[in-house]
Amino acid sequence: RHNLNYWQYGEYLGLGSGAVSFVDRKRWTTTRNVGRYLQGDFEPKDLDAIDQKTAMGEFCFMGLRTRDGISTEEFAQRFKIPLKSVFPGIFEELARHELVVQQGSRVELTDRGIELSNEVFRRLVG
Structure with missing residues (x-):
């Protein structure tokens, strides 16, 4: 449950040296240098603006990591x-290979899909 917000592709603010944040489809880290962080270096590092296509793939990738x-x-x-x-x-192709199953409005990995999840995720985030 601790990581559920990540798996549901929710936003989060990371606090502390080396922490990662994800807000408004932007991902960044803080300095990994504890001394600089303690001196007030809170400037975002490695800022990555997530485009729509990437966000859609990440949403699927993260969600399929959950039982739901x-x-x-x-x-x-x-x-x-x-x-x-x-x-x-x-x-449809993943379902034919018995890697995912759709139950109502939900798509989830099958047992086989869990074993081969890297292949499923590769298809979604390429």
């Missing part, structure tokens, strides 16, 4: 486009 999988409804609400429009044919 991903909600096609939440995906469409968050990104204003249906999941299958973004990944045409991919989820």
Whole structure:
């Protein structure tokens, strides 16, 4: 449960030396140098603006790491486009290979999909 916010692709603010934050589709770290951090160096390091396509892949990748999988409804609400429009044919192919299963509006990994999850994730975040 501690990491549930990450798996649900929620925003978070990291505090402390070397901490990672993710807000408004921007990811950054703080300095890893404890001395500089204690002296007030809070400037974002390694700022990475996440584009829409990457965010959609990360949302799927992170959600599929949970038992609940991903909600096609939440995906469409968050990104204003249906999941299958973004990944045409991919989820159908993964289902044919028994790597994912759709149950109502949820897509989740099968037992086989868990074993081969790196292949599933590679297809989503390329």
